[in-house]
Amino acid sequence: MKIRVFVSLKEGVLDPQGKAIGHALDTLGFKGLGEVRVSRVVDLDVPATDKETALEQGAAMAKALLANEVIEDFFVEVAA
Structure with a gap:
């Protein structure tokens, strides 16, 4: 069975990669x-x-x- 795990930084944790992407998109x-x-x-x-x-x-x-549950959240779903 196929599943999908989504991992993201918790709210309030700095995201330097996101910041760099945002700057590049602005440029x-x-x-x-x-x-x-x-x-x-x-x-x-x-x-x-x-x-x-x-x-x-x-x-x-x-x-x-x-x-890394200290700084990240995750959720799991069954993939279609």
């Missing part, structure tokens, strides 16, 4: 942008047969490796 003429934040998506094919187990596996993987 390219995309004016008036507010805050720019960068997140990442990890697509996984897990050996689960039901949705609940797949989501549990995704959360366990996020907690173990994919997200």
